[in-house]
Amino acid sequence: MAKNLLIVESPAKAKTIEKILGEDFEVKSCYGHIRDLEKDDMGIDVNNNYHPRYMVPEDKEKVVKELKTLAKKSNEVWLASDEDREGESISWHLAEVLGLDPATTKRIVFHEITAPAIKKAVDTPRRINMDLVNAQQARRVLDRLVGFELSPVLWRKIGMQRSLSAGRVQSVAVRLIVEREREINQFTPESSYKVEALFAAKDINGKSVSFKADGPAKLNSQETAQQFLESCKGATYAVADVQVKPAKRTPAAPFTTSTLQQEASRKLGYGVAKTMLLAQKLYESGQITYMRTDSVNLSDTAMGDINNEINQSYGKQYYQSRRYKNKNESAQEAHEAIRPTYMNQHTVDDADTRRLYELIWKRTIASQMSDAEFEKTIAKISISTNKDQLTATGEVMKFDGFLKVYLEGKDEEDEEDTEGILPPLTVQQQLEFREMTATQKFTRPQPRYTEASLVKKLEELGIGRPSTYAPTISTIIKRNYVEKRDKEGVKRDVSILRLSKSGEVEKEVIQENTGAEKSKMFPTDLGMVVTDFLKQHFQKVMDYGFTARIEQEFDEIADGKLKWANMIDSFYKPFHSNIEVTLETAERAKGERELGIDAATGKKVIARMGRYGPMVQIGHADDEEKPRFAKLKSTQSIETISLDEAMELFKLPRNLGLFEGSEVTVNIGRFGPYAAHDKKFYSLNKEMDPYSVTLEEVAPMIEEKRKAKDERTIKVFEKEKIQVLRGPYGPYIKQGLRNYKLTKEQQEKAADLTIEEVKAIIEELKANPPKKVARKKKS
DNA sequence: CAGTGAGCGAGCTTCCGCTTGACTT
Numbered sequence: 001m002a003k004n005l006l007i008v009e010s011p012a013k014a015k016t017i018e019k020i021l022g023e024d025f026e027v028k029s030c031y032g033h034i035r036d037l038e039k040d041d042m043g044i045d046v047n048n049n050y051h052p053r054y055m056v057p058e059d060k061e062k063v064v065k066e067l068k069t070l071a072k073k074s075n076e077v078w079l080a081s082d083e084d085r086e087g088e089s090i091s092w093h094l095a096e097v098l099g100l101d102p103a104t105t106k107r108i109v110f111h112e113i114t115a116p117a118i119k120k121a122v123d124t125p126r127r128i129n130m131d132l133v134n135a136q137q138a139r140r141v142l143d144r145l146v147g148f149e150l151s152p153v154l155w156r157k158i159g160m161q162r163s164l165s166a167g168r169v170q171s172v173a174v175r176l177i178v179e180r181e182r183e184i185n186q187f188t189p190e191s192s193y194k195v196e197a198l199f200a201a202k203d204i205n206g207k208s209v210s211f212k213a214d215g216p217a218k219l220n221s222q223e224t225a226q227q228f229l230e231s232c233k234g235a236t237y238a239v240a241d242v243q244v245k246p247a248k249r250t251p252a253a254p255f256t257t258s259t260l261q262q263e264a265s266r267k268l269g270y271g272v273a274k275t276m277l278l279a280q281k282l283y284e285s286g287q288i289t290y291m292r293t294d295s296v297n298l299s300d301t302a303m304g305d306i307n308n309e310i311n312q313s314y315g316k317q318y319y320q321s322r323r324y325k326n327k328n329e330s331a332q333e334a335h336e337a338i339r340p341t342y343m344n345q346h347t348v349d350d351a352d353t354r355r356l357y358e359l360i361w362k363r364t365i366a367s368q369m370s371d372a373e374f375e376k377t378i379a380k381i382s383i384s385t386n387k388d389q390l391t392a393t394g395e396v397m398k399f400d401g402f403l404k405v406y407l408e409g410k411d412e413e414d415e416e417d418t419e420g421i422l423p424p425l426t427v428q429q430q431l432e433f434r435e436m437t438a439t440q441k442f443t444r445p446q447p448r449y450t451e452a453s454l455v456k457k458l459e460e461l462g463i464g465r466p467s468t469y470a471p472t473i474s475t476i477i478k479r480n481y482v483e484k485r486d487k488e489g490v491k492r493d494v495s496i497l498r499l500s501k502s503g504e505v506e507k508e509v510i511q512e513n514t515g516a517e518k519s520k521m522f523p524t525d526l527g528m529v530v531t532d533f534l535k536q537h538f539q540k541v542m543d544y545g546f547t548a549r550i551e552q553e554f555d556e557i558a559d560g561k562l563k564w565a566n567m568i569d570s571f572y573k574p575f576h577s578n579i580e581v582t583l584e585t586a587e588r589a590k591g592e593r594e595l596g597i598d599a600a601t602g603k604k605v606i607a608r609m610g611r612y613g614p615m616v617q618i619g620h621a622d623d624e625e626k627p628r629f630a631k632l633k634s635t636q637s638i639e640t641i642s643l644d645e646a647m648e649l650f651k652l653p654r655n656l657g658l659f660e661g662s663e664v665t666v667n668i669g670r671f672g673p674y675a676a677h678d679k680k681f682y683s684l685n686k687e688m689d690p691y692s693v694t695l696e697e698v699a700p701m702i703e704e705k706r707k708a709k710d711e712r713t714i715k716v717f718e719k720e721k722i723q724v725l726r727g728p729y730g731p732y733i734k735q736g737l738r739n740y741k742l743t744k745e746q747q748e749k750a751a752d753l754t755i756e757e758v759k760a761i762i763e764e765l766k767a768n769p770p771k772k773v774a775r776k777k778k779s
Numbered sequence: 780c781a782g783t784g785a786g787c788g789a790g791c792t793t794c795c796g797c798t799t800g801a802c803t804t
Contacts, residue, residue: 147794
């Protein structure tokens with residue numbers, strides 16, 4: 001008797017479900033989508049109702065073949081892909097490929113992998129929902145049309161590097177980073193003065209302790225700050241009012257993909273790819289639920305386990321059952337929130353995944369814990385010499401609640417986040433004055449995005465899905481549109497006015513570091529030029545609301561109220577004619593910017609995109625004299641480089657003079673600063689600055705490097721361009737860029753090898769490349 | 780390995796979303 005075949009998307013789920021369903025079911029996975037659009041002609045018949053042409057990609061042939069065989073042998077096939085647009089489409093593709101009748105094939109869905117949920121699903125099968133499938137086809141076709149028509153426009157109008165790309169998601173992600181960078185570049189900080197007074201009073205043990213009180217509103221100039229401090233000279237201070245208020249804090253919802261990525265970034269410093277890799281490991285070993293989800297929901301079984309765990313570990317008073325609602329409209333909630341499979345497992349053995357696991361465990365537990373309760377004290381302090389009041393605030397925790405386990409991190413560190421404890425204060429109480437300061441504060445621009453805060457923003461805009469956040473970031477980095485790096489800060493002066501006990505106002509200037517960044521997303525010049533080009537010509541697709549708008553139309557298709565080909569048609573007609581107009585009329589985008597005039601020649605200096613990257617240029621191509629060119633340094637940008645910095649770049653190459661009868665020049669090349677001498681190249685040592693290094697320093701370096709190279713060279717066959725060299729593992733053969741290893745016996749007579757022998761060795765090694773030994777895994 | 784800086788127009792690149800291995804160091 002043939003069994004039932006049930007197909008899910010993920011192999012880890014298949015295993016669990018097979019255990020739950022027992023012998024009647026064989027559960028297999030299809031590993032996500034099994035078909036995609038052909039690449040030729042976009043895989044879409046644009047002139048025939050956008051009819052899609054699907055094919056099974058090469059890497060899916062094996063699994064499709066296996067499923068076909070199993071389906072034939074089975075009594076009945078059940079399709080159990082995820083319950084969302086993509087999942088419905090996967091079921092439909094499976095039905096098509098396996099030759100199942102969509103009108104009779106059983107389709108089941110569940111949001112959690114628990115026995116009751118699976119059994120209930122099997123008891124209530126439905127059919128494939130073609131409206132939902134059509135909504136997915138519309139999504140797929142639209143993304144293909146946008147991506148495969150926009151990208152070639154970039155190849156034609158920007159050029160630069162091969163593999164330029166544009167798409168509904170990636171181009172908007174780059175735009176966010178580009179616009180944030182410009183906001184920061186254009187930002188002018190405004191300064192104001194913050195008044196803070198230090199007092200002393202006796203605490204409950206009668207010991208004198210100091211505490212801070214804030215001044216009235218921020219003062220916007222040094223003069224007003226000075227005046228305020230002067231007006232407090234010789235004053236006495238008394239408590240005018242004390243208020244005590246209760247306050248509380250509530251825990252955050254369980255993790256989704258996006259919040260897990262954000263929190264792992266803030267608390268563990270992981271990039272989104274690392275977080276997802278570790279989460280995948282935990283998922284595959286059965287320790288957490290599925291890690292690509294937009295749902296904050298917990299299964300009933302999990303809720304019960306969490307209740308038990310909190311009662312046992314912390315006590316009943318720490319438990320508070322909570323249901324979280326998703327704030328995000330675009331969420332499709334095909335899975336649970338990310339949580340540990342077994343709540344009584346507080347940690348895992350594997351050191352790599354432990355920190356992430358513990359973060360997930362804490363967040364999940366905390367989400368069902370009581371509020372943290374505080375008592376907030378606000379004391380007003382009067383000043384005898386003027387009408388203003390100072391305010392001292394203190395916070396005391398009365399009950400820790402969920403804070404016993406976990407506190408969610410913040411993206412921006414607030415400097416004024418430290419509310420301490422106040423000594424007991426009573427109205428009319430006279431306070432001992434220690435000092436009062438007015439410190440200059442500067443407004444700050446929005447911070448640059450981290451990988452995770454970019455994901456957060458994309459999610460808010462409804463752009464991208466849990467499975468694509470990390471890959472999208474890899475793509476825009478790989479395309480060289482953005483880069484993740486650090487930036488050094490700059491020093492700036494901060495004025496502090498201080499009124500001391502003795503009654504004098506003194507001024508002090510200290511320095512602070514500002515604008516330093518660590519592991520942030522910066523746009524490249526290429527990213528800026530591409531973004532400007534796309535914004536100028538394809539405003540609609542680049543709009544932050546574009547995805548949200550078409551999602552509404554996909555929903556209408558899913559509800560059966562709109563035909564998908566009609567929806568695509570009304571998008572594509574104007575889009576495609578826009579493509580044609582742009583190809584015909586748009587100028588090549590160069591991101592050109594005028595920097596000023598070269599004092600020596602009176603010619604214009606411009607910064608722009610060249611064929612090989614960002615560069616500066618003196619003069620014009622039409623001039624009688626050829627223009628001069630120089631490449632920008634990797635830390636410089638077309639948008640921000642100054643004339644002086646540009647002129648500095650033209651100081652290279654420098655001719656240092658003659659050494660052994662030939663000229664020595666220094667320059668910065670593809671691989672960093674180098675010296676050229678007698679047609680050979682020598683990388684400059686780290687401490688050598690190409691702008692100032694002298695012949696006296698370079699000449700000995702050349703001799704040294706030449707000697708080292710001679711010592712490494714055993715034999716040279718000039719004509720064949722083959723060398724026998726001495727490396728750290730003994731003699732080896734080098735031909736062009738490739739190295740060939742010698743056997744022990746060959747190494748011993750390396751100096752006597754003839755050209756015939758060397759050629760034979762190379763032929764042999766090319767025909768039978770030595771097997772690579774896999775490196776041992778770190779344990 | 781260390782140049783080039785515009786365009787001959789050969790032949791190449793590209794999207795988003797669903798899933799894991801199969802490769803290499």
